[in-house]
Amino acid sequence: MLLYEGKAKRVFNTETDGVYRIEYKDEVTAGNGEKHDFLTGKGRLNNLISADIFEYMAAHGIDSHFVERISETEQLVRAVDIIPLEVVVRNFAAGSIVKRLGLASHQPLDPPLVEFFYKNDDLGDPILTDDHVLMLGLATTEEIKALKAAALKINSVLSRMMAEMELSLIDFKIEFGKGQDGNIVLADEISPDTCRIVDMETKENFDKDVYRNSTGSLLDTYTAFYNKMEAIK
């Protein structure tokens, strides 16, 4: 049974209690739906990449909702209720923070910065302070602390993986869910849709910015990223 349909994924119930099936779609959007396309093969790439990243995370001590990839476009995950928070970690300034705070593009942010955004399309995903998160009842003080610590740990592991691929992790967005046991776990997806990644040397983008800024082929870029991942396995 279809439980949820988002811009890039569908989530289904399965016959196994506590397990969902996620189907990655061939759809791509940017600017909260302003740009919208169907790209045959995009769902496959995101599914393959996201599964590999979750497996890399698990091998480096980071638990997630990921259970197993069951086809080119589908994976099984633990059933969680997604917390409507987009947790963004930034190692270098790019994207919305450059516009919001007038920072120089690619200026290092040391220590890395963690930001919360409200996952709400109607409101345009506004940035939230910790007090907003508390006021909206999205997380407790302890949970906010745990989310930030988890986000920074994920940043360390993901940055190391990218470095092995001779890439630099500029920033990324993650989401967390609450399992049936009440524990908070990394969920959703991690892929070039949700990260900004550039070549260490050439600074060429290996992420969705090529689609957002119409600077290249998304499918070619994601294929090149996937090949780099395969090469470090």
Ligand code: C5P
């Ligand atoms: O747009 P902004 O600069 O805040 O994005 C920061 C990071 O979060 C980028 O890597 C972007 O791909 C990711 N992001 C996302 N989904 C959103 C907003 C941002 O994956 N809705």
